[in-house]
Amino acid sequence: MKNLPVFLMGSGGVGRQLLQHIVSCRSLHAKQGVHLRVVGVCDSKSLVVVADVLTAELDDSFLLEVCRVKSNGSSLQTLANSGVCQVFSGPEVIRKVIDIGRLGKSTGLAFVDCSASAETIGVLNQVVDFGCCVVLANKKPLTVQMEDYDKLVSHPRRLRHAVGAGLPVIASLNRIISSGDPVNRDIGSLSGTLGYVMSEVEDGTPFSQVVNAAKSHGYTEPDPRDDLGGMDVARKALILARLLGRRLNLDNMKIESLYPEEMGPDVMPLEDFLVNGLPLLDQKIEDRIKQASANGNVLRYVCLIDDARCEVGIQEVPKDSALGRLRGSDNVVEIYSRCYEKQPLVIQGAGAGNDTTAAGVLADILDIQDLFP
Numbered sequence: 062m063k064n065l066p067v068f069l070m071g072s073g074g075v076g077r078q079l080l081q082h083i084v085s086c087r088s089l090h091a092k093q094g095v096h097l098r099v100v101g102v103c104d105s106k107s108l109v110v111v112a113d114v115l116t117a118e119l120d121d122s123f124l125l126e127v128c129r130v131k132s133n134g135s136s137l138q139t140l141a142n143s144g145v146c147q148v149f150s151g152p153e154v155i156r157k158v159i160d161i162g163r164l165g166k167s168t169g170l171a172f173v174d175c176s177a178s179a180e181t182i183g184v185l186n187q188v189v190d191f192g193c194c195v196v197l198a199n200k201k202p203l204t205v206q207m208e209d210y211d212k213l214v215s216h217p218r219r220l221r222h223a224v225g226a227g228l229p230v231i232a233s234l235n236r237i238i239s240s241g242d243p244v245n246r247d248i249g250s251l252s253g254t255l256g257y258v259m260s261e262v263e264d265g266t267p268f269s270q271v272v273n274a275a276k277s278h279g280y281t282e283p284d285p286r287d288d289l290g291g292m293d294v295a296r297k298a299l300i301l302a303r304l305l306g307r308r309l310n311l312d313n314m315k316i317e318s319l320y321p322e323e324m325g326p327d328v329m330p331l332e333d334f335l336v337n338g339l340p341l342l343d344q345k346i347e348d349r350i351k352q353a354s355a356n357g358n359v360l361r362y363v364c365l366i367d368d369a370r371c372e373v374g375i376q377e378v379p380k381d382s383a384l385g386r387l388r389g390s391d392n393v394v395e396i397y398s399r400c401y402e403k404q405p406l407v408i409q410g411a412g413a414g415n416d417t418t419a420a421g422v423l424a425d426i427l428d429i430q431d432l433f434p
């Protein structure tokens with residue numbers, strides 16, 4: 062049986078769902094001859110880790126206990142008395158995580174980033190240097206300044222990541238790129254939240270209500286303004302553009318926001334925005350959608366990358382186009398290249414949600430097993 066050690070950063074909606082998928086897939090993976098050995102889990106403050114990372118693992122009942130504790134809103138620190146792991150908090154966490162990473166080369170350790178933090182890039186770049194694999198649900202480490210990005214992607218075979226939750230967008234693009242087929246245009250709708258918002262408001266539900274529903278379905282980022290302000294889609298567009306060889310930063314991009322600056326995270330606390338800010342936007346969004354409908358169109362938040370542009374924003378598109386037909390949190394991306402010149406390669410499906418995202422992460426972890434004997 063092949064043994065793949067896994068270290069999980071982030072035990073929020075996606076991280077917990079990943080642990081649940083790992084546990085529920087045990088017999089499937091055993092039939093495939095592979096065992097995922099989870100050696101540690103951390104959140105923003107604490108770390109639980111086995112005493113011997115080379116041989117031990119957090120067993121399934123403990124992993125489910127981690128999920129229970131975190132979904133109750135408690136700290137991983139509460140697991141200190143379980144007797145089955147070591148618990149670290151505060152500045153000790155990073156030191157210990159780096160120590161774990163040092164064992165990467167000999168073990169094939171996979172660092173899985175299911176956090177929503179830009180700060181993990183420091184740790185990830187160190188563990189990549191040590192020979193670890195990196196699997197990302199988090200998009201922020203790939204949208205940092207070019208120097209750090211270049212380091213993170215310096216061993217592409219040891220890196221797996223996604224845009225569009227579990228959709229095989231990156232894997233498909235990598236196949237096209239490595240076959241020498243030049244990609245000249247990607248266009249799509251790559252925000253589950255904004256797709257859901259547009260189609261639900263079209264159906265008559267107020268914007269504020271739809272955004273709160275998207276949050277409770279697990280489609281949004283921890284702060285939905287990351288989605289509504291276009292930043293989350295901009296990150297996806299930047300990741301795709303960089304994959305195609307463009308040396309861009311977020312500052313170089315045109316990004317359209319659905320809320321005004323005075324409702325931004327630096328000005329308005331999240332709770333205030335959700336309760337008082339959002340309803341103030343209801344009418345404006347409804348009017349824009351009605352105007353598009355009067356023209357026989359619908360609004361979609363579109364991501365466009367070609368030789369000259371890398372931009373994201375609202376567009377009026379025909380109702381019967383690939384983008385216009387999109388419903389709910391589905392994403393679609395059309396890839397144009399020499400081989401896919403007139404008829405693009407189209408990838409479409411669920412583009413947000415903890416289940417599908419964690420399933421994609423799990424598939425990415427299993428995908429790296431071929432690197433190890």
Ligand SMILES: NC(=O)C1=CN([C@@H]2O[C@H](COP(=O)(O)OP(=O)(O)OC[C@H]3O[C@@H](n4cnc5c(N)ncnc54)[C@H](OP(=O)(O)O)[C@@H]3O)[C@@H](O)[C@H]2O)C=CC1
Binds near residue numbers: 105
């Ligand atoms: N939900 C979705 O549909 C999709 C999500 N993603 C991405 O998945 C990631 C996770 O999303 P989600 O689970 O919804 O987010 P949550 O906010 O639910 O969870 C984030 C987790 O990361 C932890 N965390 C924060 N900072 C750090 C850090 N520096 N080191 C380690 N852990 C940290 C948090 O700790 P604490 O518990 O202490 O707050 C929390 O456990 C995001 O980057 C998101 O963009 C990608 C595709 C789709």
Ligand SMILES: N[C@@H](CC=O)C(=O)O
Binds near residue numbers: 225226254281414
């Ligand atoms: N918040 C994101 C989740 C996936 O990246 C979205 O709405 O698409």
